[in-house]
Amino acid sequence: MMGLFITIEGIDGAGKTTHLKWLGSYFEVRGRQVVVTREPGGTPLGESLRKLLLESDGAIHPETESLLMFAARREHLERVITPALREGKVVVCDRFTDATFAYQGWGSGVSPARLDVLEEWVQRGLQPDLTLFFDVPALVGQQRLGSDRQRDRFERERTDFFERVRAGYLDRAARFPSRIRIIDATPGIDIVRQSLEHIVASY
Ligand SMILES: Nc1ncnc2c1ncn2[C@@H]1O[C@H](COP(=O)(O)OP(=O)(O)OP(=O)(O)O)[C@@H](O)[C@H]1O
Numbered sequence: 001m002m003g004l005f006i007t008i009e010g011i012d013g014a015g016k017t018t019h020l021k022w023l024g025s026y027f028e029v030r031g032r033q034v035v036v037t038r039e040p041g042g043t044p045l046g047e048s049l050r051k052l053l054l055e056s057d058g059a060i061h062p063e064t065e066s067l068l069m070f071a072a073r074r075e076h077l078e079r080v081i082t083p084a085l086r087e088g089k090v091v092v093c094d095r096f097t098d099a100t101f102a103y104q105g106w107g108s109g110v111s112p113a114r115l116d117v118l119e120e121w122v123q124r125g126l127q128p129d130l131t132l133f134f135d136v137p138a139l140v141g142q143q144r145l146g147s148d149r150q151r152d153r154f155e156r157e158r159t160d161f162f163e164r165v166r167a168g169y170l171d172r173a174a175r176f177p178s179r180i181r182i183i184d185a186t187p188g189i190d191i192v193r194q195s196l197e198h199i200v201a202s203y
Pocket residue numbers: 010011012013014015016017018019144145155185186187188189190192
């Protein structure tokens with residue numbers, strides 16, 4: 001059986017983590033072995049880098065951020081993603097490289113040509129089989145995260161930052177239309193889930 005690599009994308013508060021769990025169980029009840037993981041993170045080193053990236057108090061240069069993201073990704077591919085795919089498993093990953101292009105590229109101004117180089121260096125042509133982009137306006141994402149929640153470095157960004165990130169995701173979706181599927185994530189959870197189920201039914 002062939003492995004299947006699915007990534008979940010969207011701005012903060014779009015509903016990625018909400019639908020991730022359902023997606024994992026969707027494949028499990030169909031007899032597949034599923035690995036649910038996330039970026040940055042997914043390995044002990046990756047989770048340490050995640051802590052540095054999300055919880056650091058001071059500013060981190062966006063190119064440094066990009067390098068750390070791809071460093072964590074290299075490790076994640078080596079230790080988790082590639083072995084699982086070789087064993088025929090379904091890998092469902094909360095964020096992957098499209099997020100680096102959207103956040104560090106479109107959000108923070110890192111040149112996409114530089115990110116292209118890192119992507120090739122780290123992935124050597126490996127791409128997700130399917131990317132689900134949960135699309136919401138920045139304000140909706142911000143509202144969903146609420147005001148009571150402790151926010152990480154990215155979640156503290158302003159609405160215009162998230163609108164740039166969203167534009168970055170839409171640009172990626174236009175470039176890779178057969179890989180990236182856009183899901184309107186503005187309606188309620190049940191409606192969004194129906195759109196999701198409709199897409200994954202053919203996998
Ligand atoms: N379609 C929806 N309608 C209303 N609320 C939703 C919807 N989807 C998710 N939520 C709620 O919005 C909040 C954020 O959802 P979730 O944590 O899944 O977002 P996320 O994309 O994983 O965010 P982050 O990037 O910060 O991890 C949660 O409280 C969740 O219950």
